[in-house]
Amino acid sequence: MIKKILIGLAIVFIIIQFFRPSKNLSADTSKDISALYNVPDDVKLILQRACNDCHSNKTVYPWYAEVQPVEWWLNNHIVDGKRHFNLNDFTSLKVAVQKKKMEECMEQIKKNEMPLDSYTWIHKDAILSEADKQRINTWCASIIDTLKAKYPPDSLIFKEQRWHD
Numbered sequence: 001m002i003k004k005i006l007i008g009l010a011i012v013f014i015i016i017q018f019f020r021p022s023k024n025l026s027a028d029t030s031k032d033i034s035a036l037y038n039v040p041d042d043v044k045l046i047l048q049r050a051c052n053d054c055h056s057n058k059t060v061y062p063w064y065a066e067v068q069p070v071e072w073w074l075n076n077h078i079v080d081g082k083r084h085f086n087l088n089d090f091t092s093l094k095v096a097v098q099k100k101k102m103e104e105c106m107e108q109i110k111k112n113e114m115p116l117d118s119y120t121w122i123h124k125d126a127i128l129s130e131a132d133k134q135r136i137n138t139w140c141a142s143i144i145d146t147l148k149a150k151y152p153p154d155s156l157i158f159k160e161q162r163w164h165d
């Protein structure tokens with residue numbers, strides 16, 4: 001009986017290996033946040049090590065992502081993360097949404113919600129120091145300032161609106 005169950009499980013495991021989500025490996029960065037805003041090198045490095053895997057068009061996959069159902073699980077985070085906040089698609093957002101996203105970013109960092117715990121369990125180098133958090137914070141604030149200087153106040157009021165034109 002046990003042997004049959006194990007063989008059954010092994011077969012299921014082999015079959016699910018054939019169902020793979022498409023990988024997040026686009027090289028399109030034409031709408032990257034850096035196309036319009038200054039992203040200093042030190043900020044870029046923090047984003048790269050702690051955020052980009054879920055919030056850009058390019059994920060650096062670990063080897064175990066080749067194994068299902070691990071990749072399904074990672075893919076959920078990537079799809080969900082990009083839907084909420086995509087650094088490589090930032091400039092396509094309406095300016096009120098850009099401002100809102102920078103506010104959310106500061107909020108997430110302040111509450112220690114990002115990067116996700118399940119990510120930092122494995123990616124220890126993604127754990128943010130107080131200095132990193134401060135750096136991301138001032139960077140987000142500087143983008144908000146740029147937006148405020150550039151656009152009239154009512155264009156920056158976020159209502160439940162479409163994100164893109």
Ligand code: HEC
Nearest residue numbers: 050051053054077080081084085104105108114115116119
């Ligand atoms: C392992 C994947 C992962 C990593 C790494 C990650 N995030 Fe997220 N992020 C998500 C997911 C999933 C969501 C959407 C669901 C949620 O809010 O929990 C999200 C949501 C967000 C949002 C939108 C919040 C909102 O109110 O809609 C912001 C902003 C954000 N993340 C910023 C960051 C920043 C900054 C970093 C790096 C310091 C980071 N994230 C790292 C997965 C990730």
